[in-house]
Amino acid sequence: MTLETTLAAIGPADEQAMAAARELQGRLTKPAGSLGVLEELSVRLAGLAGTCPPPMPEPAAIAVFAGDHGVHAQGVTPWPQEVTAQMVANFIAGGATINAFARQVDASIMVVDVGVKIPLHGGENLLEANIRRGTHDLAVTAAMSEDEALTAIQVGLSVAGALVEGGAKCLLTGDMGIANTTPAAALVAAFTGASPADVTGRGTGVDDETYERKIDVITKALALHEPDPAQPITTLAAVGGLEHAALAGFILGAASYRVPVIIDGVIAASAALVAAALAPNSVAAMVAGHRSAEPGASVALANLGLTPLLDLGLRLGEGTGAALALPLVASSVRVLREVATFDSAGVSEK
Amino acid sequence: MTLETTLAAIGPADEQAMAAARELQGRLTKPAGSLGVLEELSVRLAGLAGTCPPPMPEPAAIAVFAGDHGVHAQGVTPWPQEVTAQMVANFIAGGATINAFARQVDASIMVVDVGVKIPLHGGENLLEANIRRGTHDLAVTAAMSEDEALTAIQVGLSVAGALVEGGAKCLLTGDMGIANTTPAAALVAAFTGASPADVTGRGTGVDDETYERKIDVITKALALHEPDPAQPITTLAAVGGLEHAALAGFILGAASYRVPVIIDGVIAASAALVAAALAPNSVAAMVAGHRSAEPGASVALANLGLTPLLDLGLRLGEGTGAALALPLVASSVRVLREVATFDSAGVSEK
Structure with a gap:
């Protein structure tokens, strides 16, 4: 699928299916509203699927997109750049946290360089x-050309397509890239208008000096490129990263198949802003897995109108927060599919 | 096991195992602290098990304790009392939300009348x-005799024992009882000293008038019984419920076996206060599944020093919030058991 046909394929949520899900939630053997945010999530997933109840989001597939960043030269992180490749090897060997979490929730992992x-x-x-x-x-020049950004988006689209065609009923975003919270914060600032100080976090845990430098680098980059959110590809190419671009494509791919995509942390949230700028309806496919410790993630999710499911102070990336949220997404759907109604169970109403 | 031998068997967390877990977390291939509250949870579970890494909390078993409440006569809920028995039948038929969630996380369910x-x-x-x-x-007299409270505690102890001896590596609290948030709020007020208004919620969703009546009933009951938190059994008998008492025993049973017990909502949290009053070390076995919409739950958890894992606005009970939290508990342990160290994976440190 090309980007153009993908964008054209992304329609709005199905209001009828959402109404049916709301009505069904009211007849199930539990007090109305007692499942909190999981009820509204189930309604959104019905709207995405265009049917009530929606299908179970299982099996699920995680794609971990990996890339390196020229901005590493600015000293925005204490970690050496070689760690990106080393962690990719760790993913392949099954030794990283995302591998452990994927085993816990029975999701597959594909690592994409x-x-x-x-x-x-x-x-x-x-x-x-x-x-x-x-x-x-x-901080010096555009991070990549627009052609490179488009190629990365296309990779993300293709990976989403391959996973869904292979049977995945839910996609999870993952990422690896030393220094990648810097382009993520720059993207969030560019697309939401928030100030660099409000969207920049400590990533893997940087000290005060590095943190100040990071904000400064982002501020200067935004002044240099003057990114226009109405030009999403140009903005992405200027201040983004290759894994951010691929994730934007991955999210758009999920949306075009009307399959839910669980957004992990700030990298995926910044990519989600790119996806939403290209296809506003793609937000219907997005499920916010968690509230990352990175402030940019919260700014991006608020801008998208998404409520995170978890709030555990996570700041690891890799897709870990998305994997942890998967059972909640599955549980919300399971309610619509399996819980008895007051009528069918012979339970009195108030 | 009798209550006395159980209480005697509940020792403190193992500091050495906790230190080993903290040290191991620092060597795993992820930035230190990047898993937020799951890291501290893994440390607590190592302390409970007395070994690092602790065992996986699987298979898990949910016990749903059910009871009815004389205080229903005060009009504290719009639901008819017969719904307790009807919902128990629903649990047995597999049609309730807790059944759907238990299937999602592969936990067994035992319903205890x-x-x-x-x-x-x-x-x-x-x-x-x-x-x-x-x-x-x-509101009129003690809810039960002290003998009845002790018998209910004994039932909870026995159920915990049977489940652990049967292979369960994690216990989850469940409850069913129309009007049972009223005794729960009374217990929380009695054990924490909080005011009835601060611990009373809308339960299954009561209107303003019923809500005010509920606070009034609890205020008058506390004035009538003058419960002394230093006398936990007397307090439990005066303003508690039979499922609350059984849950206190269930939690103590888990603690005596050094098996984690995931606390669901306000009913279990109030029972946890009883358990902690009888055996302060039992807190080491408690994992707070979620922050219930019931304010009394938050007051109780804060009093116990527990941080809830989920915050989804749930107010259903049945054990649903505990079931949803189980995969997070399992994931936190899995990190200690399965993630590679920097050394073993050949990943550079910062």
């Missing part, structure tokens, strides 16, 4: 789709 | 342990 600097050595669940070996330094 | 007013018709996973067919009206 869209921009890792150091060549990888392959592996069973690694997709080699490297577009360039790390972006340019966004 | 400790105080249902209407005789039940049996069923495969129903344990008949009825102590009396509903409590007395706590």
Whole structure:
């Protein structure tokens, strides 16, 4: 699927299915509203599927998009850049947190190299789709060309398509890229108009000095590129990253198939802003997995009108917050599919 | 096990195992602290098990304790009392929300009648342990005798023991009882000293008039019984319920086996206060599943020093919030058991 046909395929939520889900929630053997945000989530998922009850979001598939970042040269993180490739090897070997969480929730993992600097050595669940070996330094020049951004989006679209065609009923965003919270914060600032100080966090845990430098780098980059949110691809190319671009495509792909996509942390949330700028209806497919410790994630989710399911102070990335949220998403759907009505169970109403 | 031997068996958390878990978390391939509250949870579970890593909390078993309440006569809820028995039948038939959630997380369910007013018709996973067919009206007299409270605690202990001896590695609290948020709020007020207005919620969703009446009933009951938190059994008998008492025993049973017990909503949280009053070390076994919409639950958890894992606006009971939290508990343990260290994975540190 090309980006154009994908964008054209992304329609609005089905109001009739949503109304049916709301009506059904009111007849199930529980007090109305007693499942809190899970009730509204089930309604949204019915609207996305266009049917009530919606299908179970299982099996689920996680795609971890990996890339490196020229802005690493600005000293925005204490971690060496080689850790991106090392962690990708860890994912492939099954030793990372996302692997443990994926086993817990019975989700598959595909690792996609869209921009890792150091060549990888392959592996069973690694997709080699490297577009360039790390972006340019966004503090100095555009992080990538618009063609590169579009190619990365296309990779994300293709991965979503392959996973859904392969049977996935729910997609989960994952990411790996040392320094990638810097382009994520820049994207959030560019698309929401929030100030760099309000969207910049400590990423993997930087000290005060590095934190100030990070805000400064983002402020200067925004002044340099003057990104226009009405030009999403140009903005993405200027201050984004290759995994951010691929995630935007991945989210759009999910939306075009009307399959829910669970948004992990600030990297995916910034990519979700790109997706929403390209196709506003794609928000109907998005489920916010958690409230990341990164402030930019909260700003992005609020801008998208999404309420996060979890709030555990996570700031790991990899897709970990999305994986932890999956059972909640499945449970919300299961209520519509399996819980008896007052009538059918012979339970009195108040 | 008798209550006395159980209380004697409940020791403190193992500091050495906790230190080992903290040290291991620091060596795993992720930034230190990046898993937020799940890291501290894993440390607590190591302390409970007395070993690092602790065992996986699977398989898990939910016990739903059911009872009726004389205080129903005060008009504290719009739901008819017969709904308790009807919902128990729904649990046994597999049609309630807790059944759907239990299937999602692969947990077993045992339903325990400790105080249902209407005789039940049996069923495969129903344990008949009825102590009396509903409590007395706590607005008028003690809800039950101390002997009845002790018998209910003993039922909870026995159920915990049977489930753990049967292989359960994690216990989840469940409850059913029309009007049972009223005794729960009274217990929370009695054990924490909070005012009735601060611990009383709208339960299944009562209107303003009923809500005011509920606060008034609790205020008058506390004035009538003058419960002394230093006398936990007397307090429980005066203003509690049979399922609350059984849940206190269930929690103490889990603690005596050093098995984690996931606390659901305000009913279980009020029972946890009773358990903690009888055996302060039992708090080490408690995991707060979620922040219920009932304000009394938050007051109780804060008093116990517990941080809830989920905050979804749930107010259903049945054990639903505990079931939803189970995968998070399992994931936190899985990190300690399965994630590679920087050394073993060849990942550079910052």
